[in-house]
Amino acid sequence: MVATAPPAGTGLAVSGLAVNYGAVPALRGVSLRVPAGSVVAVLGANGAGKSTLLRAISGTLRFHRGAIGGGKVSWSGTRLSGLAAPAVVARGVTQVPEGRRVFARMTVEENLRAGGLGGGRRSAAAREEVLALFPVLAERAHQRAGLLSGGEQQMLAIGRALMARPSMLLLDEPTLGLAPLMAARIAETVKEINARGTSVLLIEQNVAMALSLASYAYVLEVGEVALEGPTAELAAGDEVRRRYLGVGDPAAERPLDGSAGRRTLGRWRA
Numbered sequence: 001m002v003a004t005a006p007p008a009g010t011g012l013a014v015s016g017l018a019v020n021y022g023a024v025p026a027l028r029g030v031s032l033r034v035p036a037g038s039v040v041a042v043l044g045a046n047g048a049g050k051s052t053l054l055r056a057i058s059g060t061l062r063f064h065r066g067a068i069g070g071g072k073v074s075w076s077g078t079r080l081s082g083l084a085a086p087a088v089v090a091r092g093v094t095q096v097p098e099g100r101r102v103f104a105r106m107t108v109e110e111n112l113r114a115g116g117l118g119g120g121r122r123s124a125a126a127r128e129e130v131l132a133l134f135p136v137l138a139e140r141a142h143q144r145a146g147l148l149s150g151g152e153q154q155m156l157a158i159g160r161a162l163m164a165r166p167s168m169l170l171l172d173e174p175t176l177g178l179a180p181l182m183a184a185r186i187a188e189t190v191k192e193i194n195a196r197g198t199s200v201l202l203i204e205q206n207v208a209m210a211l212s213l214a215s216y217a218y219v220l221e222v223g224e225v226a227l228e229g230p231t232a233e234l235a236a237g238d239e240v241r242r243r244y245l246g247v248g249d250p251a252a253e254r255p256l257d258g259s260a261g262r263r264t265l266g267r268w269r270a
């Protein structure tokens with residue numbers, strides 16, 4: 001399999017990114033791209049650095065006592081690295097944090113308002129779009145967010161992020177802990193959000209789902225990109241199938257020839 005990088009152009013570009021928590025390195029020289037209009041997935045085991053990557057992009061690392069140690073992040077040519085979180089949102093890049101964090105004591109309506117940028121006509125239009133995407137949020141508008149089901153809270157967390165009308169959405173494990181039907185519903189929503197023109201960088205434990213939603217995927221291993229490629233190729237290849245999808249023939253282990261230099265199967269062996 002030959003890993004072909006996504007075409008250059010507008011979109012998100014992460015190059016040579018290094019992140020440390022104090023003296024502990026969490027990302028080392030990570031480079032990836034999300035072409036405008038696409039869905040790209042980041043896979044990897046617990047602790048591989050997936051959330052750290054999203055935090056570095058969204059400007060929220062400092063809340064976790066992390067810092068960028070090198071490299072850069074840019075969105076459509078504008079440098080994001082070094083900006084505070086609100087400035088990143090203002091440039092069109094919004095993160096839905098892991099754990100479907102909502103303001104539990106606030107109503108659904110208040111949660112949505114908290115995601116809007118400055119109110120006004122723009123927020124009213126965003127609110128209409130969010131409620132069209134998630135009609136259940138309109139039904140529950142005056143309920144406290146803490147009383148919603150897990151799936152509804154995830155919808156609210158995504159809806160709140162959409163209130164800023166982002167060009168790019170960063171999603172951290174949106175289906176984690178959800179029942180299969182609800183997870184499928186969230187996946188459909190991600191497709192719809194993308195179809196409306198928003199680029200998506202998706203971290204997802206459900207690898208089968210991630211591969212079906214994204215056109216290209218990167219696999220992080222201990223803070224580095226260990227493998228990347230078009231999802232159709234990754235899904236058909238032995239490595240991702242065996243390591244993440246639980247299928248495949250162990251005897252089929254062999255190097256991924258021509259995989260852009262940095263990826264050989266040797267990297268996969270513990």
Ligand code: ATP
Pocket residue numbers: 021024025026044045046047048049050051052053064065066
């Ligand atoms: P998970 O799927 O478990 O969330 P992940 O791939 O998102 O894992 P990260 O949470 O980004 O991985 O963690 C990457 C590395 O950085 C891990 O070694 C983790 O222990 C470390 N780490 C993450 N957050 C902090 C923090 N606030 N302080 C110190 N180390 C951290």
